[in-house]
Structures are given as C-alpha cells and as structure tokens.
Amino acid sequence: MSVSLPSDFNRIAIIGVGLIGGSIARAVRTAALPTHIVAYDASDAVRARVRALGLADTVAETLPEAVSDADLVILCTPVGTFEAIARAMAPHLKPGAIVSDVGSTKGSAIAAMAPHCPAHCHLVPAHPVAGTENSGPDAGFATLFKGRWCIVTPPEGTDKTAVARVCAFWTALGSNVEVMDAQHHDRVLAVTSHIPHLIAYTIVGTASDLEQVTESEVIKFSAGGFRDFTRIAASDPTMWRDVFLNNREAVLEILQRFNEDLTALQRAIRWGDGDTLFNLFSRTRHIRRTIIDAGQDTPRPDFGREPATPSEAETK
Numbered sequence: 001m002s003v004s005l006p007s008d009f010n011r012i013a014i015i016g017v018g019l020i021g022g023s024i025a026r027a028v029r030t031a032a033l034p035t036h037i038v039a040y041d042a043s044d045a046v047r048a049r050v051r052a053l054g055l056a057d058t059v060a061e062t063l064p065e066a067v068s069d070a071d072l073v074i075l076c077t078p079v080g081t082f083e084a085i086a087r088a089m090a091p092h093l094k095p096g097a098i099v100s101d102v103g104s105t106k107g108s109a110i111a112a113m114a115p116h117c118p119a120h121c122h123l124v125p126a127h128p129v130a131g132t133e134n135s136g137p138d139a140g141f142a143t144l145f146k147g148r149w150c151i152v153t154p155p156e157g158t159d160k161t162a163v164a165r166v167c168a169f170w171t172a173l174g175s176n177v178e179v180m181d182a183q184h185h186d187r188v189l190a191v192t193s194h195i196p197h198l199i200a201y202t203i204v205g206t207a208s209d210l211e212q213v214t215e216s217e218v219i220k221f222s223a224g225g226f227r228d229f230t231r232i233a234a235s236d237p238t239m240w241r242d243v244f245l246n247n248r249e250a251v252l253e254i255l256q257r258f259n260e261d262l263t264a265l266q267r268a269i270r271w272g273d274g275d276t277l278f279n280l281f282s283r284t285r286h287i288r289r290t291i292i293d294a295g296q297d298t299p300r301p302d303f304g305r306e307p308a309t310p311s312e313a314e315t316k
Contacts, residue, residue: 022140
C-alpha cells in the first residue's frame with residue numbers, strides 16, 4: 001500500500017534526468033502518486049530521450065519553466081552544479097515550494113543552496129542511498145529505492161511540515177527514511193560510500209598501470225573482488241569528482257584513519273602476525289552478515305547480483 005503525498009503536492013520538478021532522476025520519475029508512476037511530473041535537463045539529447053521514454057508529463061525546455069509552478073523541486077544533478085542552479089531558479093519558485101536534492105554530500109548542498117533559497121520557500125535536502133554504476137535516463141528503474149535508506153538533512157529551523165512532506169514522498173517511493181544532521185551524514189557516508197569508491201578507483205587504476213600485467217590478463221583473471229571494484233569504478237566520474245571535492249573534510253579524516261589501519265595491516269603481514277589478520281577478517285565478516293540481516297543485501301552468490309542471461313551478455 002503506497003503512502004499518498006499531501007493533496008497540494010500536485011507538481012514535482014525533477015532537475016537532471018539520469019539514473020536517480022529517471023528512477024524517481026518511474027517510482028512516482030509506479031506508486032500511482034497523484035502528481036504531475038515535470039522534467040528538465042540541460043542536455044538537449046537527454047530531454048529528447050526523456051520524451052521518448054515517456055518519463056514525465058511535461059519535459060520543460062528551460063529551468064524557469066520547469067520550476068515555476070512546482071510544489072517540490074528535486075535537484076538530481078552533480079553536487080557541483082547546485083549553487084548555479086539554485087541561483088538561477090530562485091526568482092521563479094512559487095511561495096511554499098520545497099527545494100530538495102539527491103546529492104551524496106549534504107553540508108555542501110546546504111551551503112550552495114541555502115543563500116539562494118527564497119524566504120517563502122523551504123530547503124529540505126535529502127540523499128537516497130541507492131544507485132548503480134550506470135547513468136543516463138535509460139538506467140533508471142522504479143524499484144531502485146525500495147527497501148533502501150533515504151537520509152533527510154534539513155537545516156536547523158526548517159519548517160517541520162515541509163520536512164514531513166519530503167519524508168512522506170520518499171516513503172511512498174519505498175524508502176526507509178531517517179532524518180539526520182548534515183555534518184553527521186557526511187561523516188557516515190565518507191565511511192560507507194565515499195572512501196570505498198575512492199579505493200575502487202585507486203585499485204583499478206593501479207591494475208591498469210602495472211606494466212608487467214597486460215590488460216588481457218587483468219580481464220581474463222578477474223576474481224570476484226576485482227570485478228566488484230571495476231563495477232564501482234565505472235560510476236559517473238563527474239558525480240564522484242564533485243562528491244570528493246564537496247566532502248573533502250570528512251573524506252580526508254576517514255582516509256587518514258584508513259591509512260593508519262592499512263599500515264597496521266601491512267605490518268601484520270610483514271611480521272607474520274596471523275592472529276591480527278584472523279581477528280580483523282572475523283570482525284569484518286560479521287559486518288557483512290549484519291548488512292544481510294538488515295535487508296541491505298542478500299547472501300546469494302556474487303553479492304546478490306543475478307548472473308547475466310545469454311541475451312544480456314550479447315548486448316554488453
């Protein structure tokens with residue numbers, strides 16, 4: 001049973017129609033929410049594709065057109081674009097409109113948007129912790145948010161009704177919702193998302209740089225661990241560049257801790273300290289099991305991902 005939006009939440013503007021924006025549009029349709037979907041993307045080609053896919057009721061040609069009568073505006077673009085978009089759309093927002101986003105860094109999102117958010121509007125940032133390595137309007141799917149967490153990070157003093165409405169919206173799309181301070185969010189996500197992506201980019205880059213290992217060998221002998229790194233490292237480079245630049249303090253803090261732990265692990269390997277290695281691996285194995293128990297993954301082989309069918313393999 002879906003949760004309906006408030007009756008005055010009649011029009012939603014999705015700014016940027018990639019994986020997340022396209023999935024929001026599909027999820028709104030699947031949940032049968034009584035709302036008019038307006039989509040806008042700066043790319044002519046993306047707007048044309050959104051029309052072809054029928055993802056929105058209206059595909060706007062300009063940003064002002066997209067937001068002018070919207071009750072909820074969701075920025076689904078890289079976080080580095082937020083300030084320019086917020087400044088450009090501010091004069092066109094109607095009184096009572098809620099401005100939100102899906103960015104992976106929240107402190108920077110608030111800093112970028114808050115100065116340009118009119119007093120008659122409400123800024124309620126959010127982060128659906130869901131995604132794949134794919135991008136573009138064709139990559140989205142309606143169940144992307146189902147059973148996943150969406151973290152809502154309203155600035156201090158934000159209207160409680162506006163916060164509740166954003167929470168209700170994400171609940172309607174199938175998400176579990178938690179309200180959190182933006183700075184705490186950024187530190188948590190640095191551990192759970194940002195540093196893992198940085199490690200994936202690094203190890204894949206290292207493998208490609210090793211002259212004594214040919215590209216064919218890297219591909220031919222890819223074990224599950226390396227394949228998972230390559231999947232993560234295939235994520236949108238623009239989005240992740242902006243994530244690291246906009247969450248640099250939290251990322252650098254956690255990266256320093258990681259470097260210290262890595263040095264300790266290096267020392268244990270060098271000195272043959274099997275007890276240290278075994279204790280670490282046992283503790284991390286337990287964390288994997290708790291993630292499965294929490295419903296954020298499954299125990300199936302290949303981390304819950306279904307193997308490609310012959311027809312799928314032929315298209316890749």
